[in-house]
Amino acid sequence: MTPPRPGRAAHFDCFSGISGDMVLGALIDLGVPVGRLKDDLSKVLSQKFDIQVKKVLKNGVAAQNVRVIHDPADASPTDFVRVTEMIGKSGLPEETVRLSLDIFKILAEAEGRVHGCPADQVHFHEVGAADAIVDIVGAAIGVSILGLGPVSASRIPLGRGQIGCAHGTLPVPAPAVVEILKGVPVCRGHARAEMTTPTGAAIIVALADSFGSMPDMTLCETGMGAGDADFPGLPNVLRVMIGDPDLPGDWVDVIETSIDDMSPEFYGLLMERLFEDGALDVCMIPVFMKKNRPGTLVKVLCRPRDRDAAVRRILSETTSAGVRWRREERAVLPRETVFLDTTLGKIQCKRIVSPDGEARLTPEHESCGKIAREKNIPLRKVYEAALLEGKGKI
Numbered sequence: 412m413t414p415p416r417p418g419r420a421a422h423f424d425c426f427s428g429i430s431g432d433m434v435l436g437a438l439i440d441l442g443v444p445v446g447r448l449k450d451d452l453s454k455v456l457s458q459k460f461d462i463q464v465k466k467v468l469k470n471g472v473a474a475q476n477v478r479v480i481h482d483p484a485d486a487s488p489t490d491f492v493r494v495t496e497m498i499g500k501s502g503l504p505e506e507t508v509r510l511s512l513d514i515f516k517i518l519a520e521a522e523g524r525v526h527g528c529p530a531d532q533v534h535f536h537e538v539g540a541a542d543a544i545v546d547i548v549g550a551a552i553g554v555s556i557l558g559l560g561p562v563s564a565s566r567i568p569l570g571r572g573q574i575g576c577a578h579g580t581l582p583v584p585a586p587a588v589v590e591i592l593k594g595v596p597v598c599r600g601h602a603r604a605e606m607t608t609p610t611g612a613a614i615i616v617a618l619a620d621s622f623g624s625m626p627d628m629t630l631c632e633t634g635m636g637a638g639d640a641d642f643p644g645l646p647n648v649l650r651v652m653i654g655d656p657d658l659p660g661d662w663v664d665v666i667e668t669s670i671d672d673m674s675p676e677f678y679g680l681l682m683e684r685l686f687e688d689g690a691l692d693v694c695m696i697p698v699f700m701k702k703n704r705p706g707t708l709v710k711v712l713c714r715p716r717d718r719d720a721a722v723r724r725i726l727s728e729t730t731s732a733g734v735r736w737r738r739e740e741r742a743v744l745p746r747e748t749v750f751l752d753t754t755l756g757k758i759q760c761k762r763i764v765s766p767d768g769e770a771r772l773t774p775e776h777e778s779c780g781k782i783a784r785e786k787n788i789p790l791r792k793v794y795e796a797a798l799l800e801g802k803g804k805i
Contacts (some may be wrong), residue, residue: 420628426650434636563626590640669709671705694710
């Protein structure tokens with residue numbers, strides 16, 4: 412799971428759907444240098460390729476259209492395992508690699524569910540080609556260059572009709588799109604065409620912290636990315652708006668259940684697996700239930716797209732017969748992961764920025780614990796070293 416990013420807020424207005432080339436076009440329109448994209452992408456793709464960008468009009472709206480040029484005979488890998496190896500060994504920044512892998516994982520898991528095979532056995536066909544790798548990794552590079560922070564997105568229109576693909580003729584939305592967008596607000600859309608592609612769906616699911624109305628912000632810039640198709644009476648354009656949020660925040664789902672008949676031994680593994688399912692936080696709270704029986708309130712905080720996985724986990728691994736959930740808005744301070752060089756070694760920390768702009772470091776427990784064990788010193792001393800030596804490096 413990609414961690415929250417500090418930086419300016421971005422809202423993806425997907426009124427005409429979303430695809431990989433539309434995302435890349437919008438990010439380029441916002442100022443991502445094409446030359447920088449090519450240089451970074453060449454670290455992933457060994458084959459020759461080019462990115463052509465052209466300003467086009469879609470029903471009177473100007474937008475950037477992106478085309479990837481490469482020799483079809485110089486085939487790029489189509490299997491999930493090979494694609495992830497290429498990205499992992501590229502030498503790109505950790506955040507860019509993590510986001511790229513998240514997007515491809517979402518695609519692979521969806522294709523695996525559609526075709527009845529594990530994700531690591533998926534062959535992407537069209538998706539593994541160079542243009543899709545450029546779209547996905549390029550989007551991750553662009554997000555990093557622009558310094559985007561919390562991302563929100565509108566309801567996703569799907570389209571209607573039929574499309575041709577490697578497996579024959581399929582209905583719109585394509586089965587992989589349906590799998591990817593489970594738990595995401597969608598609508599039919601006005602065009603009789605494929606408005607949202609699997610690649611576009613995977614990118615926005617990996618990026619977006621929330622779906623719905625545009626959050627309050629001071630608008631700074633707008634980028635427009637064009638799709639290839641032309642829709643009657645509707646500009647086939649993705650609009651990305653970025654600005655400074657009035658109050659950093661997003662929407663989360665709070666899931667709760669009260670349990671009074673389960674062995675305490677089971678709660679530890681339950682918490683671990685909930686975090687593996689994407690939970691942002693898990694609390695076990697002592698409570699008194701009916702008839703004054705002592706029990707435990709299990710409370711899970713997660714993004715809306717991860718709610719179903721958390722609910723299934725609770726219902727399958729506890730004695731609870733039901734759960735309740737609600738959606739809440741929260742304020743979140745900008746944060747990022749940093750690695751601090753200290754006299755004890757490299758310590759992973761969170762750098763958190765308060766509303767007045769002051770930054771502070773919070774050492775990560777796992778990183779400090781590893782050093783404490785290796786050097787056989789108290790954990791407290793590792794924390795103290797990180798805070799003391801990090802003062803001048805924030």
